[in-house]
Amino acid sequence: MSNFFIYIAVTIGVAGLCNGGCPEVKLKENFSPDKYLGNWYEIQSQPSIFQTIKSCMSSSYKMVGDEIQVSSKGLDSSGSPATNTATLSIDPKNPAHMTTDFVPGISPPYDIVDTDYDTFSCIHSCVSIMGMKTEFVFIYSRNRTLNPESVKHCRSIFESYGIDTSGLVDVVQTNCHDHSDL
Incomplete structure (x- = not known):
C-alpha cells in the first residue's frame, strides 16, 4: 500500500476526516520567506500522531537553495x-503557500495565513x-510565550474561514531546556 493511502487511512481513523473541501x-x-527564517516556537496546535515532538517544540527555518x-x-x-x-518547497507564484514533506509520501500544504515576522x-x-x-x-511565536491578543488574532482569522479551532491546545513551553545537544 502506498504511503499516501496509509496516510489517508490513518488520518480517517485518528484525525477524523470531515466531509467537504x-x-x-x-x-x-x-510574504517574504527571508523575513520568516529563524527560530519559531509552537504555541498552539491540534494533536497529531504525525508529530512526535509533543512539548517544548522549537523549529529553526533556514534557506537551503x-x-x-x-x-x-x-x-x-x-x-x-x-x-x-523537514523541507518546505516554496510556490514561486505565491511564496506564502508551501508544501512540506512532514508526512512521507505526500506533500501537504503549509500556508502562512498571517505573520508579522517578529511576533506571531x-x-x-x-x-x-x-x-x-x-x-x-x-500558531507560532518567536518566543516560548505569545500574548493572548496574537493568539486570539490567529484564531479569529481561522474561524472567519469556518475553520474549527476548538481542537487547538496549548503546547507546553515551560521547564524547557535548550536541547542544544540534540
Missing part, C-alpha cells in the same frame, strides 16, 4: 528529547480527497 483561505500578502529546511527539537510524549527535519505566525494546512478533508492549524 478545504476552505479557500487568503494567504499573507507580499530554493527551499526552506525546518529543524525541530523538543520532547516526545515520554519527556525524552526528540528531533525531526498563523499556519493552515488542509488536504481534501474525494470530498473528505483533514485540516490542521498552528
Whole structure:
C-alpha cells in the first residue's frame, strides 16, 4: 500500500476526516520567506500522531537553495528529547503557500495565513480527497510565550474561514531546556 493511502487511512481513523473541501483561505500578502527564517516556537496546535515532538517544540527555518529546511527539537510524549527535519518547497507564484514533506509520501500544504515576522505566525494546512478533508492549524511565536491578543488574532482569522479551532491546545513551553545537544 502506498504511503499516501496509509496516510489517508490513518488520518480517517485518528484525525477524523470531515466531509467537504478545504476552505479557500487568503494567504499573507507580499510574504517574504527571508523575513520568516529563524527560530519559531509552537504555541498552539491540534494533536497529531504525525508529530512526535509533543512539548517544548522549537523549529529553526533556514534557506537551503530554493527551499526552506525546518529543524525541530523538543520532547516526545515520554519527556525524552526528540528531533525531526523537514523541507518546505516554496510556490514561486505565491511564496506564502508551501508544501512540506512532514508526512512521507505526500506533500501537504503549509500556508502562512498571517505573520508579522517578529511576533506571531498563523499556519493552515488542509488536504481534501474525494470530498473528505483533514485540516490542521498552528500558531507560532518567536518566543516560548505569545500574548493572548496574537493568539486570539490567529484564531479569529481561522474561524472567519469556518475553520474549527476548538481542537487547538496549548503546547507546553515551560521547564524547557535548550536541547542544544540534540
